[in-house]
Amino acid sequence: MSIYPALRSRMGTWNYYVVKMTARELSQNVMYASAIHDDITLDRAIQRELNKSRVKKEIVVYLKRQPHRFFSSIVIAALEGNPKFEPVEVTADPRFTLIHNDRRFDEAFGVLQFDGTEKYYALDGQHRLSAIKTLLDRNDPLSDGAPKGFEDDEFSVIVVVPNEKDSNDVFMKKYRRLFSYLNRYAKPTGKSTNIIMDEDDTFAIITRRLITDHPFFQSDARRQMKSTRIKTDKGQNLKTGDSYFTSIETLYEMNIALLSSSKRITHGWGPDNEEGEDLKKFIQFRPSSEEYIDSLYDELEIYWDGLLAELPVLQSDPTKMRFHEITDRKNKDGTDHLLFWPIGQQMLAEIARELLNKRLHDQENPTTETVRFALKYLNQLEWQLQQAPWKYFLLVPSISARTGKRSWTMRNQDRTKAVRCGQIIQQWILGLEYDDADFANNLKNQWESFLIPGDLQPEGSINQSWQQTVEELWQQVEDQKSAMAW
DSSP, X not given: OEEEEEEEEEETTEEEXXXXXXXXXXXXXXXXXXXXXXXXXXXXXXXXXXXXXXXXXXXXXXXXXOTTOOOOOEXXXXXXXXXXXXXXXXXTSGGGGGGTTOHHHHHHEEEEEEOSOOEEEEXXXXXXXXXXXXXHOTTSGGGTTOOTTXXXXXXXXXXXXXXTTOXXXXXXXXXXXXXXXXXXXXXXXOHHXXXXXXXXXXXXXXXXXXXXXXXXXXXXXXXXXXXXXXXXXXXXXXXXXXXXXXXXXXXXXXXXXXXXXXHHHXXXXXXXXXXXXXXXXXXXXXXXXXXXXXXXXXHHHHHHHHHHHHOGXXXXXGGGSBOSOTTSGXXXXXXXXXXXXXXXXXXXXXXXXXXXXXXXXXXXXXXXXXXXXXXXXXXXXXXXXXXXXXXXXXXXXXXXXXXXXXXXEEOOTTHHHHHHHHHHHHHHHTTOSOOSHHHHHHHHHHHXXXXXXXXXXXXXXXXXXXXXXXXXXXXXXXXXXXXOOO
16 A cells, blocks of 8 residues: 555646655656557557657656756646545645635545555656666666665646446547647747756857857847847747847857867867766756866857957848848848858858867867958858859849749758758868869869759750859859959
8 A cells, every 4th residue: 555645636627646756756657658568559559659769869868967957847647446546635734724614625635555456557757757767777777876865756747537327448449638738738938948047058048148148249228138140039030120130049050050169079078087978968957167167268258359459240230131132122232141141150150160270270279360360261151142152052142932933042952962062162262171173073063963053944945054153154264263362
């Protein structure tokens, strides 16, 4: 027999109890659905497949390393048996005069008793349950390093029980429906929210600090809740006329790229006196040294100072830098600049990192002067989308299906591959890629394969005029390389 302090509740047709269980009680008493039902056909399935890799590599590691560990309520189903709730009368206690004669409290608080014949399984939280079981299984090597006293950690558990009148088939359908609802409507927080709220992810921490402390990123009005330079709402997308330089999501990714030195990629992240961790694990847990976080921020600040000094265009008015239709009279003072679109900004950060890896002599101790020296050729690259290599490549022609109007738009088809090709072209111009004729010829062929013809001709009907345009565009790319002032 097992008894637990409980709060009795009801919602819709469900009777349920909120109880407190220790890690040991959960591990010993609660099973997976597969241990209760052998039938795994679609009609009988009551649980999704357990992702053991996620349990071992993420949740177990979290429980081991996070002293502030916390789980939301685990929902378990109690099948069979005869669970019995015994209310505890609290209204008669003179200490609770505020609730005197209020029977709601006497009916809500009590003890939930199980006779021992029940079968419990995790309806929502099987991965968390698996992690708890793993840490308490002394035969499992992953239990090494379990937090001291973890078996006595207390968890909030919601126990749902069938109604007495429900047949086996009826309550099985109800359980499957409940599982579906729990997972369908439990949406994770968005990336921008995570960056704003996360106190373990070092990159989130220093990204927020960059926005609040760095002169370029901080809001003109320091007391405003939102930055006027960085879009902090959901999503990375920016549109024509936006006043933001970039989004918090893109800035976060740029910061990771800028700090991803060849040494860190090879040896891992973390203070020098600790074993380096891969990027994914480093993001999960706050470093033990606050000085290390400060040093990463100081380093990042130097990189941004260098970028802004070598690319003064970044300080232009964003409202004038994102016009695909630059021939429109209304946009006569505007331009279409790749470095004001998220794909170009991410590309810039990765190219800058390559320059730092190759041309920063002392990567352990960067200074604004040495960083500027490493990045000084970035301003000689072509970033205007209406110029080669971007025209017909990233900025492509399109025809409206509704109006038949021709316009320019950022490509969607094979965008990731095209962006990667564009980055290699920029690195080739900078001398960061192979500099022989075969490489150049292969690079041109790859670039050409992504081009979308200016008159939107169907495949197989490319005319001589278009081919001439292609040759002229690539010649411009080669001219850019030749004109690079080393």
